[in-house]
Amino acid sequence: MEVLSKCKEKIQEADIVLMGFGREFNIKREDVLKAEDKYTLLKLEETQLTDLEKEWIELAIMYDCLNSGKCAIIETRKSLYNQVADYLSSMNKNNYFVVTTCFDDVITYSSFDKDRLVAPCGTLKLMKCDRGCFKYVYETDKVYENINGILNNYYKDGYVDKEKMVDELRDAMPQCPMCKQVMSANIVKSNNYSEEGYREQWDSYMSWLQKTLNRKLVMLELGEGFDTPTVIRWPFEKVAAVNNKATLIRVNEKVWQISEDIEAKALPLNMSGIAFVEEIVK
Numbered sequence: 001m002e003v004l005s006k007c008k009e010k011i012q013e014a015d016i017v018l019m020g021f022g023r024e025f026n027i028k029r030e031d032v033l034k035a036e037d038k039y040t041l042l043k044l045e046e047t048q049l050t051d052l053e054k055e056w057i058e059l060a061i062m063y064d065c066l067n068s069g070k071c072a073i074i075e076t077r078k079s080l081y082n083q084v085a086d087y088l089s090s091m092n093k094n095n096y097f098v099v100t101t102c103f104d105d106v107i108t109y110s111s112f113d114k115d116r117l118v119a120p121c122g123t124l125k126l127m128k129c130d131r132g133c134f135k136y137v138y139e140t141d142k143v144y145e146n147i148n149g150i151l152n153n154y155y156k157d158g159y160v161d162k163e164k165m166v167d168e169l170r171d172a173m174p175q176c177p178m179c180k181q182v183m184s185a186n187i188v189k190s191n192n193y194s195e196e197g198y199r200e201q202w203d204s205y206m207s208w209l210q211k212t213l214n215r216k217l218v219m220l221e222l223g224e225g226f227d228t229p230t231v232i233r234w235p236f237e238k239v240a241a242v243n244n245k246a247t248l249i250r251v252n253e254k255v256w257q258i259s260e261d262i263e264a265k266a267l268p269l270n271m272s273g274i275a276f277v278e279e280i281v282k
């Protein structure tokens, strides 16, 4: 495919690379969970736990899958990210930044430099008050470790009754220090989503971006729709409009079209972002 080699050429020639991994790359929680016996045997739907409490248990299993390295879906995606990181590094493209609208955390386990990565749609590793008492975010590792500890005990000692386990799980829920209600993970679309979770990385991304002006920059917008256009889609278009040495590579199965004003600086591809990445790293 001629346009693919043109993209590779543009990346090769660039001084700076901006990667935008869109929602297409986000792994669905239910896809991971349905492959986990630990989850399916639980039959959470039969318990009296609230939706928020159930969500914490699902996230704890997800967290376990991310850390164990044993979940095939996660490992496949992680390996794809690693291949992209290797591809950039093989061409000495060390001046890069990665923006993602995924909130599955998989990319944070890849070999991309964490100082050059921002995920404005959230992470399961931070939580905040679900009712919005404050904007402060807390780390969640201990919560997941406690929940997984309870689940592991339950599976180990089959005689433990489920009622007792459910009570223990309820006690393990993180509580807001102010309103004493169960908190929630800081993931976009949750109640009272807090921007504090990614503010610092966003600021370093913005200062990095300022230094790209009038430099040979290539931007890859991969599989991003219109759920959160202010994160990748619109800012990339804006950069393409002001930087005459920029190239925007837009890869999308449904919305690959480019507006007229930046047409000359863009390469639109009507294909899946994942398939595109698999091609370029070959």
Ligand SMILES: [Zn+2]
Pocket: 129, 130, 131, 132, 133, 134, 176, 177, 178, 179, 180, 181
């Ligand atoms: Zn609160």
